[in-house]
Amino acid sequence: MAGPTMISKVKAYWAPLILFGLGLFYQLVVLPRSFPTSHYDALGIKPYSSVEQVKEAYEKFSSKWNSGEEIPSTADFLKIQYAYELLTDPLWKRNYDIYGIDEQLHILEKVREQYGEESYSRIDLPLLDATDRSVHAFNVVTSEDFPSIFHDSKPWLIQVYSDGSYLCGQFSGAWKTIAALLEGIANTGMVELGDIRLATHLAERKPIGQIFFRRGLPSLVAFPPGCKSSDCMTRFEGELSVDAVTDWFATAILKLPRIFYYTKESMGKNFLAKTGPHKVKVIFFSKTGERASPFVRQISRNYWAYASFAFVLWREEESSIWWNTFEVESAPAIVFLKDPGVKPVVYYGSFNNSRLSEVMEQNKLQELPQLRSVTSMELGCDARGYSRAGSDTTIWYCVILAGRLSPELNKMRETIRRVQETLLSDDESNAADTDQSLSPAAVAFRNKRLTFAWLDGEAQDRYCSFYLFSETSFETCGARRDMSDVPRLFIVRYKRNTTEDEAKIERKPRNIWDAMQEQEVDPASQLVVRYNGSDEIPQIAKWVSEIIQDGDSKDLPFYRAKTPELVPEDSEPLLTRSAQSLFSKSIGMKQRIRNIMGQCYDYLGDPRIGPALLLAALMSFGTIWLMRGQQLAHPSQSGQPGPSANEDENRPARRKRAKKGSNEAGPPSITDEEPKDAYQMPLLDSDSD
Structure with a gap:
């Protein structure tokens, strides 16, 4: 009877027993390890004692050692000597007393291993070197600042x-x-x-x-x-x-994206091929292989809409490859790849933040920039904006080459770049040598009233069709239907009504139609002229000049419309990944686990945990004892004596037998199997009626 009774009590009181055991283990084992003996204990003095008290305590030990009254072991001598040298230095003592910093403890372990069980008199003193520990501080911040x-x-x-x-x-x-x-x-x-x-x-x-x-x-x-x-x-x-x-x-x-390194094998397929055609490719050549500095990553984020960035580790054995590909002679260097067929732009030397920002601003656009949602205002090719010459300019022009990405478009882009060079050279040459027929375009180009750009007709289908609305616009705009790709050139003349812009009278619309019209139309008027001539550079330049001369001299209709929005290009995954999702190598998985373990260790050093566990064990024990006492005092409603321990153990078996017997004795239900002698009673005529 004693065995089952004891088992029953253990089952009833298992929770307080576990809590009591954990509390004792914490108080006797965990807590002492969390608060090891201090260096003051080694000297036999109170914590936070003054330097004078530390010296007095050490002199007492030293006099005993010198007189031969006491011969310390090597381990004890090292503890006392280390504590003395540490606590007599004001800075080391301050750091130890306030913050618990003892960064030279490894020296003590090293000396122990070096001398082992040798006599303490053979140990070289001092243990700690207090010289040459200066810190070159700058930009010091104080509590007042x-x-x-x-x-x-x-x-x-x-x-x-x-x-x-x-x-x-x-x-x-x-x-x-x-x-x-x-x-x-x-x-x-x-x-x-x-x-x-x-x-x-x-x-x-x-x-x-x-x-x-x-x-x-x-x-x-x-x-x-x-x-x-x-x-x-x-x-x-x-x-x-x-x-x-x-x-x-x-x-x-800073949440900045990383810039990855590429090799000569991965540069083409993983960077150049995956970068959008609308972006300038920026390649950094590094001799050291260091990670991109923060200011480089900051600039890459600022210019991600204009350029894609990559790093290459420079190796002398690969120098010929990079020279033939990008015309790079040495590193460090930065290469800008712009339009197809355009010579790379190379800068040599190291770059700081200001110089790199200046170079990026100069080279962020292609030689013939693409008309995009992020560049339309900057290029002056938007009826909602202004000219590149400034908001005071009322008439300006934008020459747009539209077409699907194809060899034909690349060839035409090269032609338009040559047109730009022709106008630029015509403007810089002497008046006697210039072609006067190109003068209007050359002057407008110099004064930033004229812009050249190209448009992706497939990606900007609605925008392209808005300007080239004709029976043959499918050859230029929208998805490719057949093998024919025909780039088309057109010029847009923008004009703003200065009187209307300056007045800006707030008038109430007379009806809903007036309100919708005010909101939908662009502030600048647009007149579009399509080019139907040959692909010859002089003819295109002359055509542009004639359009500008007519647009500036003639009083043309002021027609305003609502231009379709330019579709934003797909984001580039390389630079638009959230920086939070990039797993930083500076804080790896091992370091994260180590940090979690450190936080748990901090909580284990809380001296309140042990008493809390013991108190929880006591309360749990009392609660269970009271509940069991009430059950024994009031076993059931019928006044029968309470069940014994044997009855407690046999109760599940009795319930199982009773349930089995009730199932056997009970009448069959409608869900049971049909009896063998059952039959269907025939219905009488009266019942069927």
Whole structure:
């Protein structure tokens, strides 16, 4: 009887027993490991004792050793000597007392392994080297300056350092490089641990409220764009290297896309072939193979609508390939690939943020730019906008070559580029040598009143058909129906009514039709002339000049219409992938797991967990004891004595037998099988009626 009774009690009290065991294990095993002995314990003094008290305690040990009264073991001597040297240095003591930083503990382990069980007198002293630990600090931020540094929306990267830290001194060179790479796109600053108020604000906190730096010093924290408090602050947890820090900051903080490296085998099929024809191809040649710097990635995002970017690692054995392909002689270099058949534009040397921005602005468009949703206003080929010459210009022109992507279109694009060169050279030459018939077009082109562009007739079907509405427009606009592709040239004359633009009188529409008309028509009038001549360059240039001369001199009808919207091009996956989805190598899977384990370890060091587990065990035990006592006092409504332990165990068996017996004794239901002697009673005539 005792065995089943004990088993029944264990089953009833299993939860409080487990909680009680966990509480004891936490108090006796886990908690002591979370709070190891301090260096003050090695000297036998109270925590946070002064430097004088540390020296007094060490002198007591030293006098005993010198007198021969006590001979310490090597391990004990190393503990005492290390604690003395650490706690007598003001900076090291400050870092240890306030933040728990002890970055030289590896030296103690190294000396232990070196001397083993040898006599303590053979150990070379001092253990710690207090010389050459200076940190070259710049852009230091103090607690007084901190509230006012967020005057703009630029992000911040701040290094928390200590003047007495070897690791911070070793990181100084890398930090200068990081600050230089982030110049122009982010602010950088340094905070010394001596500024306790600000350093505490930037430090981490354990569940018990203790401040610390999980990965020691230096510690890097970032404030994303627009962030002005610690609530949105992000902490760097990766390897302290230039590449890892800048990649993390560019990817996680600035949300910038990466620029990938390509080889001579993958350049054609994975970059050039997959990049849209409307974009300029920008290729960086690097000697080092370093990742794209943050300002390069920033510029690539700013110009993603105009260009695609790639990196190539320069190797001398492949130099002939790159010379024959892109005319690149050496690295570092940047190559701009524009229109088909146009010579690549090559720049040599290193680039900073301002120079690269200037070069990109000069080369962001093709020699014959494409008319697109993002370029129509900039090119002056939009009836809702203005001329490239400025908003004061009332009449301007746009020559558009429309067609589907094909060899015929590429050939015609080359012709139009030659027309541009003809007008440009005609304008720059002497008046005696120029063809006066081209003068109107040359002057308009120089004054930015004339623009040349090409249009993808297949992608911009509605826009193309709006200007080339005819029986043969299918040969130029829309999807390809047959093998014939006929590029067509036309010119659009835009004119704005300056009187109407300046007045801008707000008048109420008389009816719904007037309101719809006011909203739908474009502010500038458009007159379209299609070119039906030959593909000769002089003839095209002369035709453009004649149109401009007539458009400027004659009073033509002011006709306004609603131009179809240009369809945005498909986004390029390489540069439009969200930066959050790019897995940063600076914070890999191992590092993420390590961070999670560190957070769990912080909670294990909470001394409140053990008493909470013991209290939960006590409350659970009392609750179960009371419930069992009530069951024994009131076993059932009929006043029968409560069930014994044997009855508790046999109750499921009795229920099973009772259920089985009830099923056998019960009458058959309509769902049971039909009895063998059953038959259908015939119906009487009266019943059938």
